[in-house]
Amino acid sequence: MATILVADDEQLIRWSLSERLQADGLRIIEAATGQEAIDKVHEGVDLVLLDFKLPDIDGVTVLRQIKEHDPDVVVILLTAYATVDTAVEAMKTGAYHVANKPFNVDAVSDLVAKALETTQLRREVRSLRAEKAQPYSPERIVGDSPPMIRVKALLRRVATSPASTVLLTGESGTGKDLAAKVLHFNSDRSHKPFVNITCSAIPETLLESELFGHERGAFTDARQQKRGLLESADGGTVYLDEIGEMVPALQAKLLRVLEEKAFKRVGGQHDVRVDVRIVAATNRNLEDQVKGGHFRSDLYYRLNVLPIELPALRSHLEDVPALVAFYVDQFNREFRKSVRGASPTALKAMQHYGWPGNIRELRNAVERAMLLTDAPWLEPLDFPALAGGAPVSAGVSLPAEGVNLEELERSLVVQALERSGGNQTRAATMLGLNRDQIRYRIEKFGLAKTTT
Numbered sequence: 001m002a003t004i005l006v007a008d009d010e011q012l013i014r015w016s017l018s019e020r021l022q023a024d025g026l027r028i029i030e031a032a033t034g035q036e037a038i039d040k041v042h043e044g045v046d047l048v049l050l051d052f053k054l055p056d057i058d059g060v061t062v063l064r065q066i067k068e069h070d071p072d073v074v075v076i077l078l079t080a081y082a083t084v085d086t087a088v089e090a091m092k093t094g095a096y097h098v099a100n101k102p103f104n105v106d107a108v109s110d111l112v113a114k115a116l117e118t119t120q121l122r123r124e125v126r127s128l129r130a131e132k133a134q135p136y137s138p139e140r141i142v143g144d145s146p147p148m149i150r151v152k153a154l155l156r157r158v159a160t161s162p163a164s165t166v167l168l169t170g171e172s173g174t175g176k177d178l179a180a181k182v183l184h185f186n187s188d189r190s191h192k193p194f195v196n197i198t199c200s201a202i203p204e205t206l207l208e209s210e211l212f213g214h215e216r217g218a219f220t221d222a223r224q225q226k227r228g229l230l231e232s233a234d235g236g237t238v239y240l241d242e243i244g245e246m247v248p249a250l251q252a253k254l255l256r257v258l259e260e261k262a263f264k265r266v267g268g269q270h271d272v273r274v275d276v277r278i279v280a281a282t283n284r285n286l287e288d289q290v291k292g293g294h295f296r297s298d299l300y301y302r303l304n305v306l307p308i309e310l311p312a313l314r315s316h317l318e319d320v321p322a323l324v325a326f327y328v329d330q331f332n333r334e335f336r337k338s339v340r341g342a343s344p345t346a347l348k349a350m351q352h353y354g355w356p357g358n359i360r361e362l363r364n365a366v367e368r369a370m371l372l373t374d375a376p377w378l379e380p381l382d383f384p385a386l387a388g389g390a391p392v393s394a395g396v397s398l399p400a401e402g403v404n405l406e407e408l409e410r411s412l413v414v415q416a417l418e419r420s421g422g423n424q425t426r427a428a429t430m431l432g433l434n435r436d437q438i439r440y441r442i443e444k445f446g447l448a449k450t451t452t
């Protein structure tokens with residue numbers, strides 16, 4: 001719902017405009033002086049109906065200050081005294097229109113509707129243009145916390161280094177897919193195909209022929225020879241998501257692609273040669289998979305030349321406000337809304353939540369909140385997960401029968417170590433500890449032998 005500021009010292013005018021525009025489904029706030037108008041604009045408005053002769057500050061000065069604060073705010077000046085000169089000056093300063101007093105409220109209502117539509121379209125065109133020009137620039141990755149700055153710098157560097165294989169690690173929803181696209185579209189392979197395949201989503205027999213293709217007659221249904229994804233991506237990038245799910249026979253074939261840039265189609269005798277960059281991703285601990293005998297160690301070492309870890313959102317909660325702003329902007333465009341953002345209380349609550357689904361969960365939460373709200377700001381109540389979900393701290397209530405704190409602590413440390421595959425740094429992050437603190441506990445509980 002768009003917010004309109006009616007700034008006029010005559011109460012009757014404010015009242016008649018407010019009544020009419022409210023009936024049009026708009027949210028109205030009022031100001032009786034120039035200073036009040038400037039202050040209210042800071043609360044966030046989309047359009048201002050501004051009386052040219054306010055008692056304290058002249059209209060053009062108010063207009064200038066409003067535009068300095070937010071150039072996107074539409075200002076329609078209402079004046080009984082406009083000379084050609086003042087009208088020209090107002091338009092130069094960025095007024096959308098100068099309307100004469102007395103006015104007809106229906107005409108003002110039409111003018112407001114048209115102005116809001118124009119600005120909405122202008123905003124859309126601007127962001128679509130920006131998106132089209134640079135759909136996957138590293139800047140598309142939101143976040144300026146130290147770990148995200150590191151990730152972006154690495155991606156930038158790796159994108160332009162020729163053909164090196166990359167392993168993206170990180171929990172689900174941390175942005176591995178996005179990072180893979182950034183790598184591809186910022187490399188000199190960007191004009192060639194980007195092929196994305198989720199290894200766990202396809203049955204293993206099909207995965208082999210999807211990836212490597214097959215010869216005619218290779219199996220019952222193979223009536224034609226078929227090129228695989230690796231061949232169709234020649235010159236480009238192949239993104240293999242959930243690589244940990246790939247069966248050993250395919251792992252061997254993939255290793256050969258990495259080492260010799262060659263493979264055989266299913267049922268084929270001859271080598272096919274390809275030039276592709278492999279970007280693999282996993283949300284499992286591949287090292288554990290290797291230890292457990294589920295993943296080839298030679299392939300692991302080959303993939304792990306350039307590992308990039310996408311951090312869990314709970315370890316860079318300082319990026320939450322920027323991420324929320326990014327998604328509010330995106331969904332404003334998609335849903336044609338004018339939500340200003342999340343209120344300070346909502347942002348605070350969001351920065352105290354653990355986000356087990358990471359940035360994907362945050363994106364979905366903002367999307368849902370924006371679909372349901374009619375208010376200018378998103379409030380904590382618009383995010384049900386914040387109330388009962390997975391808080392970073394507190395929220396665990398003491399059972400009636402009490403607990404053994406030592407045992408509970410030990411169990412949490414063991415669980416964190418299990419979940420991190422024995423990686424102490426990651427386990428420490430999950431518990432809000434630093435490395436020394438977790439080492440102390442590992443020794444205290446005699447867990448040293450089972451971890452790395």
Ligand SMILES: Nc1ncnc2c1ncn2[C@@H]1O[C@H](COP(=O)(O)OP(=O)(O)OP(=O)(O)O)[C@@H](O)[C@H]1O
Binds near residue numbers: 363
């Ligand atoms: N830093 C970021 N800035 C903006 N959007 C992000 C960022 N990281 C992730 N996203 C968005 O979050 C969503 C989930 O990201 P993505 O699909 O890349 O995660 P993933 O790690 O590949 O997850 P999975 O392991 O489940 O495949 C996407 O909509 C993506 O655009």
